[in-house]
Amino acid sequence: MTKTVVAVDGPAGSGKSSVSKAAAKRLGFAFLDTGAAYRALAWHVLDAGADPEQGAAVIASLASFDYSIGTDPDGYAVHVGETDVTESIREPRVSAAVSAIARVPEVRTHLTELFRSIIRDTDKPGIIVEGRDITTVVAPDATARILLTASEEARMSRRSAELATESASDVAIALQKRDRADSRVVDFMTAADGVVTVDSTNLNFDETVDAVLDVIRTSQ
Ligand code: C5P
Helix, strand or coil: CCCEEEEEECCCCCCHHHHHHHHHHHHCCEEEEHHHHHHHHHHHHHHCCCCCCCHHHHHHHHCCCCEEECCCCCCCCEEECCEECCCHHHCHHHHHHHHHHHCCHHHHHHHHHHHHHHHHHCCCCEEEEEECCHHHHHCCCCCEEEEEECCHHHHHHHHHHHCCCCCHHHHHHHHHHHHHHHHCCCCCCCCCCCCEEEECCCCCHHHHHHHHHHHHHHHC
């Protein structure tokens, strides 16, 4: 049986994580949140007291990066060594550090290899993989390739609703800063050749999941 691989890219706050997870659940597929791996490495660098802006220190920390991520869409845990970092990788200090480590080419090569091995080894009939460079670098041959977008306004308000403890303007500033930094490394705002754009600005959550499932069905 051929495994179905679904690649989903998009900016922060586009809903790609929750939408991909729900679509994977509906299809009985595995789910891989690649941003969680970049975040886990940022956490590891900060935990070691290293400076995420120093490429050499980030590369050195790869050697001790013992990382695991679950692929069950019903609930996955992220570990660095023995430590469960599932919650702590979402902290603002990690979000603020992650773009710097993600622009280091050695980091991208290392994590891309890891993602490809997870895709290869899944025992489910398919896997949905979401991030920034999945449609273009990690899995350019995926069965279905989707760019999930939403207007900046919609993305900001969704993210502020998620992070109710922070002020809306702090969330907006941090999100814009991260998108700007990330888009210098990978273009996740425009669809590459053969990639289908799903714009969720005027769709609710269920409608977005349905739109993604439609693309998957028509690509198979
Ligand atoms: O998806 P999420 O916002 O959790 O991703 C966290 C960070 O990981 C992004 O801001 C980006 O710097 C990095 N990332 C990446 N390539 C991916 C996934 C995430 O560079 N495929």
